[in-house]
Amino acid sequence: MGSPNFFQPFMAATISCCSFQPGTHITFSPKPPKPSLHCIRTKSFSKGCGGLPPRPTILACSTSSPFPFIWRRRIGSQRRGNDASKFSYSDGFLEKEDKGSDSTSQVLSGLLPYVVAATAVTALSFPSSFSWVSREYYAPALGGIMLSIGIQLSIDDFALAFQRPLPLSIGFMAQYLFKPVLGLLIARAFRSPPMFYAGFILTCCVAGAQLSSYASFLSNGDVALSILLTSFSTISSVVFTPLLTGLLIGSVVPVDALAMSKSILQVVLVPVTMGLVLNTYAKPVVNIIRPVMPFVAMICTSLCIGSPLAINRSQILSAEGLRLLLPILTFHFFAFTAGYWVSKIPLMRQEEATCRTISLCTGMQSSTLAGLLATQFLGSSHAVPAACSVVAMAIMGLYLASFWGSGSRIRDIPASLFSKLFYS
Incomplete structure (x- = not known):
């Protein structure tokens, strides 16, 4: 033929x-x-x-x-x-095809973990550089990240995601079954200080982070699945977050369902829908704005990470705050790992892109929401674990996403580390 x-x-x-x-x-x-x-x-x-x-x-x-x-x-x-x-x-x-914009996006993706680390150092060293980013600016910043994702999507992506309920179920169970239990075990194993214990558990019980959708995009994962999973877990957090918090720490944390729904509309659904509409009906406009969107997303990511660090600087740098470092790193490490390998077991048999997405959605949760709830209902000291979690999950998640986006797999990590240690 x-x-x-x-x-x-x-x-x-x-x-x-x-x-x-x-x-x-x-x-x-x-x-x-x-x-x-x-x-x-x-x-x-x-x-x-x-x-x-x-x-x-x-x-x-x-x-x-x-x-x-x-x-x-x-x-x-x-x-x-x-x-x-x-x-x-x-x-x-x-x-x-002209690779100019694609090469720029790849360069920025590789630099993003370092930008996050630099943002953390700057926010803790010079808090005034990010403390001006209030709640009023935070939602538009996340909206800018979501818009940069929306212009890359099509309606067919969402249709395919809805046709696969198993990945959604795996991610949902990891979010509200595995992570709360994991957080409880780690808090007890490391004997977290009483002033941070409740805040740490609350951080493990909130919904997935909107930033995980951006990380899924960088990792060549299933972005539509990530957005759906994040949206479902956020809506469900109205019920599951207070329920799990009450069961695990003995107090009920009320959640304003109307305010949370408004946040979902502002931060996720509206900008993604806008990007979809532009990508479907206004291709010339998308071709104009697409080259600058990686820069916009990087700036918005830096603002979203630097703000909570600058506001909670004194508590994070205290002796008790430094004791939170190892438990938080341990929690996120096992969350990322479990999300990936559970999806790989023969019973699930998910594709590589799906496993990456579930891993990122499991390891990255809405720590900013946990910090807000802790401040309102548990006391300001309980917001410190959430602020520390923002840095850990952002650096770990975005570095992992950039690693995957470069074409590597989990099994390549040991060889990569070995080569950097002995041949750099």
Whole structure:
């Protein structure tokens, strides 16, 4: 069978498959270096390879192609990440896409963990640099992050997420079953000070962080699943956060359901919906603002992290505050690890992108919400664990997301650390 003409500009090959169906492996003969592709989604295909329709049709594949650039059809779809290529079939020729904005995004993604660390040091050393960021500015800052994600999404992404209830169930159980129990065990094992004990447990019982959606985007994870899981857990926190807090620390923490719903609309749903609408109906506008959105997201992330640190600086740097460091790091480490590997067990059998997303959603929770609730209902000292958690989960989560976004996997971490220690 002859090769479709859109493969000819970059390899002389023939396709041995007879159908572009999800799960079909496509091989080439003669074989170039590592040419295998694995089809994960097709649209508008009604025939096999020999009967490709003459009108433009989109084919989305993951590829191990050795070519270091991004290929794109004349009306094609854009690839994001290191393991997914998208082609659209038409009578035109294959074009090499400009990598300027993509390279900028990758550079900023790699720098983000260092920006977070620098933000933490600056906020603790010079609190006035971030203390001006009040609650009124915090919601718009997170909204800017969500907008940068929304312009990368399509309605099809959400439709696919709703068709997979198992990942949503895994993430939800990890959020409100595993993490509260883990927090209780760690607090008792490390004998957390009484002035911080309740605040630490409360931090382990809140919803997932909106920042996890941005981390999922950086890690080439399932962003739509992350947004859905974060939204569901936030809505459910109206019931589960007071219930779990009452069971684990013996006091009920009331939550203003109306205020929380308003926060969800402002921080997640409105900017993401706006981005979806722009990406669907205003492509020229998206093409203009997309190059600057990585910078906007980085600035917003820095503001969201620096503000709670600057406001709670004195308590964080106290002797009791420093004792919280190890328990908080331990909690987030096991949360990230469990979220990833539970999704990998044979009973679940989730894809790599889904495992990354569940891991990030499990390890990153809305510590700012915990700090607000602790201040209002438990006392200001109980807000210190939440403020420390903001730094830990942001640095650990964003570093892990950047590590995954570079094309690496969990099993690559030991080799990466070894090479840095002995060959740097």
